[in-house]
Structure formats: C-alpha cells, structure tokens
Amino acid sequence: DTVETATGNSVYSGAVSIATTQVSTSSFSLKDAAHGNGTTCDMNNRTSGTCTLFTDADNVWGTGATSNRQSAAVDAHYGAATTYDYYNTTFGRKGIFNNGTGVPSRVHYGNAYVNAFWDGKQMTYGDGSGNTRPLVSLDVAGHEMSHGVTERTAGLVYSGESGGLNEATSDIFGTMVEFYAANSADLGDYLVGEKINIGGDGKPLRYMYNPTLDGKGIGCWSSTTKNVDVHYSSGVGNHFFFNLAEGSGATAYGTSPLCGSATAVTGIGRTKAAAIWYRALDIYFTSSTNYKAARGYTLSAATDLYGRCGTEYKAVQKAWTAVNVTG
Ligand code: ASN
Ligand code: ZN
Numbered sequence: 645d646t647v648e649t650a651t652g653n654s655v656y657s658g659a660v661s662i663a664t665t666q667v668s669t670s671s672f673s674l675k676d677a678a679h680g681n682g683t684t685c686d687m688n689n690r691t692s693g694t695c696t697l698f699t700d701a702d703n704v705w706g707t708g709a710t711s712n713r714q715s716a717a718v719d720a721h722y723g724a725a726t727t728y729d730y731y732n733t734t735f736g737r738k739g740i741f742n743n744g745t746g747v748p749s750r751v752h753y754g755n756a757y758v759n760a761f762w763d764g765k766q767m768t769y770g771d772g773s774g775n776t777r778p779l780v781s782l783d784v785a786g787h788e789m790s791h792g793v794t795e796r797t798a799g800l801v802y803s804g805e806s807g808g809l810n811e812a813t814s815d816i817f818g819t820m821v822e823f824y825a826a827n828s829a830d831l832g833d834y835l836v837g838e839k840i841n842i843g844g845d846g847k848p849l850r851y852m853y854n855p856t857l858d859g860k861g862i863g864c865w866s867s868t869t870k871n872v873d874v875h876y877s878s879g880v881g882n883h884f885f886f887n888l889a890e891g892s893g894a895t896a897y898g899t900s901p902l903c904g905s906a907t908a909v910t911g912i913g914r915t916k917a918a919a920i921w922y923r924a925l926d927i928y929f930t931s932s933t934n935y936k937a938a939r940g941y942t943l944s945a946a947t948d949l950y951g952r953c954g955t956e957y958k959a960v961q962k963a964w965t966a967v968n969v970t971g
Contacts, residue, residue: 649664657782663679670701682721716751721749751780780840790813793817805870805934813925819852836849836850861878865968906965928941
C-alpha cells in the first residue's frame, strides 16, 4: 500500500486535501497512513453491523453534495486528520491516545440521526435531519475527538461542573482546530456547529463569546451552574476562554458581556490561551475538577508556561473573575 494525496470535495469545508491509500491499480481507500492509519467507513444508515471502508477508483472523493455518500466521508476524514495535526503540531500530542494511532470515523450512522459522538475508540456521525445535514463539520469533529483527549487526560466526569468543563474543553479545542485549519470555507470563529444547521433555523449550537445567546447557556458562574446540562454549564468555560484569548472588548467575532461588576480583560491571544487550557487539562485537572479549582489549575499552568504574576497569569485571573469565578 502507498500513501496518496487526494482531493476531496467535502460538504462543509470545500475542496480539501486528504491522505488515502492505494490498494490496487484501480482502487483507493480512505485510510490515512499519514495520521496513524485513521480510516473512514460507511455505516449505510444502520446503527450496528459492518462499517464498510470507503473505496474509490480515481482517488477523487465526493462532490460536496450530501447525495453523494463520499462527501460526508471527506469531511470526517479531513476532520480526523486536521484534529490529529492540531494536537501534534501544537502540543506534541500524537493522536487521542498519544501513541501515534489514528481513529476510525463512522459516517452515515443511523437514519436521520442527529448527533455525533466519541465512544472511547472511534468517531460516529449521523446524517442529521432528513439525512441531509450530516454532523461532520470541522468544529464538530474537533469537539468530539477532544472528548477522547479529555478521557485520556483529566477524565472529567460528564456531569455537574466537571461535565461543563469537559464540554467546554471540547468546544475550545474544536474551535482551535477550526482556526488551525483556516480553510477557505471556514476561517475560524467562536460559534460551535454553525455549519450543520442542526435545528434547521441556521443557528449555531453554541456561542462562546456570549453563551446565553443559545437560550439556555450559562455565561456567568453561579451556585446553580452545576445543576444544568453540561452543554449549558460549559458556557462559563467557553466565555472564560473567549475573554482570555480575544479580550472581553473584542468585536471581530461577537460581543462578550462582562459578569457582575468585573472589569475588562485584555486578551493574550488564542495560542497562549489554548496552551494554558491544554496544560491544565493534561497536568492538573482531575475527574472531579470544578470551576473554582479550574481557576487555580489554569493559574498553575500559566505560571509553568509564562511565569508567576506576569501578563498571562494576570489575564487568567481577570478572565475567570469576568465570568464570576473568583479566587
Ligand atoms: N454530541 C454530543 C457531545 O459531544 C454527544 C456526546 O458525546 N455527549 O456533546
Ligand atoms: Zn460534547
């Protein structure tokens, strides 16, 4: 088998470069030897049974239309490779398991299945409402695979505040994957799932700069944050990350409200903010970390990376205070 560079026409990211494998003179498969042999296969709209590895005669994949079964496979294959590259290039993390192994991506799962998930060993993506809006956008792929990274590092329990931190971690790194790729169809933003039109109303799933915009998200910590669904309590962490990375007064991606009487935060940039979050996740967070503890752990990470009481350390303090997580 030889590694080939192929062109894929994705549903959401336009024409992208993907790695495939030549299996015979006239057959190629969606197996990516450049990223730990990650594969992409077709569940044929069933929820169990064989997942069939995608093959193709000319190594040009998909059309971009969801009526072509390869199109969503291109997004998933590209999402797995891009997420692998983001973690490897940025943090030296070699895949979800940090052992150089890629993961299988199963697409066309179920009938009109409106979800995507990581199950501990592989990715699964539904085709969405009417089987026409597959949940395979790059930020969703990065979000779901980041659940695998969290599982293999902090192990944040998926309920209460630790669950909110788990979800925020996936939104943060899903977003960072999107910025990392900066493909022409999607330069990066602080919206989550803006491409998949999950509700049919054109709205994203979540708004990191102002989590309340989804109608239920929590943008400012309170003693009841622990009681809401993890996709809403994540808002506190998402809002913190936006303010830390971009600054509370940034306007390029949307407007961020300050909580209570907090003062404005000057951003330290996405790269440093993500490095602090990743180090906290990898070294300090535990399965039961809550928001107050996360404040302390991200300050420890900032100290390790940039020194104690420097600009970055103080920005972390201010950004937590700005979402009502105080010291
Ligand atoms: N798509 C959902 C999520 O990642 C499913 C799950 O794994 N909880 O939040
Ligand atoms: Zn999630």
